[in-house]
Amino acid sequence: KEMSDAAITDPLEKQQAIAAFQQEARLLSCLNHPGIPRVVDFFSEGGKQYLVMEFVEGQTLEEMLAQRRGPFSEQEVYPWLMQLCDVLHYLHSQSPPVIFRDLKPANIMVDRSGQIKLIDFGIARLFKRGKKGDTVVMGTPGYAAPEQFGRRQTDPRSDIYALGVTLYRLLTAYDPGTTPLHLPPLRQLCPGISDTMEQVIQRA
Numbered sequence: 001k002e003m004s005d006a007a008i009t010d011p012l013e014k015q016q017a018i019a020a021f022q023q024e025a026r027l028l029s030c031l032n033h034p035g036i037p038r039v040v041d042f043f044s045e046g047g048k049q050y051l052v053m054e055f056v057e058g059q060t061l062e063e064m065l066a067q068r069r070g071p072f073s074e075q076e077v078y079p080w081l082m083q084l085c086d087v088l089h090y091l092h093s094q095s096p097p098v099i100f101r102d103l104k105p106a107n108i109m110v111d112r113s114g115q116i117k118l119i120d121f122g123i124a125r126l127f128k129r130g131k132k133g134d135t136v137v138m139g140t141p142g143y144a145a146p147e148q149f150g151r152r153q154t155d156p157r158s159d160i161y162a163l164g165v166t167l168y169r170l171l172t173a174y175d176p177g178t179t180p181l182h183l184p185p186l187r188q189l190c191p192g193i194s195d196t197m198e199q200v201i202q203r204a
Contacts, residue, residue, distance in 0.1 A: 002092055021049045027098065028053070028198025035087030056117045056131070061105035063169060071173040071190065074197055080170075081200075083116045084163060092156040099154050103162035104143040105169055142176030171197075 025042035028051075029159055032038075038054040049123040061080070084103075091098040096113070102120065110116040145161035165176050165183070186198055 016169065018044075018049060019189065021051070025051050029093075031091075031098070032049075033087055033090045035083055035090070035116055035118055037119065056109050056111055056119070058109045058111035058117070060119075061108045061166075062107065065105060065170070065173060066153075072170045073196060074192075077134055077167060078197075079114065079168050080108070080110070081163075081167060083164075085116055087116070088156070088159050088163065092159070097156055098150055099156065099164075100159050101148065101154055103166055104140050104144070104158055105135070105166060108166070119203070142178070142180045144179060144180075160204050164201045167201050 015035055022042070027040060028036065028039040029042070037056055040052040040054070042049070042051045044050070059067075063104065088100070088103075091100060100118065103118075107118060109119055110119060143162045143165045145154070145158040147158060149158045168183060168186060169176055171193060172186070174184065176183055186201060187193060
């Protein structure tokens, strides 16, 4: 992964971009889970920041959705759900907890063996107990929980919300960015969904 700061003219913005990149590198280098690409090294050279990571041969779930031009079945989605729950549990069990904050199909890769990998930890943060709100409002409209719009601090529940929306997207192919925080009834778009999966998504 490469980040160039040459196009950023504002010194403060450049400093913030470099700091965010280095935060991602340090964060990833401390994590060890099959669902997270391993970081080998990170360094700066010629005005660019480099992150040397494990190569993941596969596609994102967003790319897979685009190729099939329709939703996935519940049977296809279930193994990904189990893996996503496992990696989120790992992140949230760190001390302090790591909040991913941008869970969505475009940030979930599936390799050739069917293993999912979370990619792009650029806006992940460490949970700070007692803090009222996040310093910077970030997230993808449609997937971001209400607190990511500046109302409260993000915590593990923010990722669970995004997991529910991600499942909704995979099972319906409906783009949640068109009606953020106000999705059509799930069964209306996916009439064959099981009661259990519907309850899981609604609870999330």
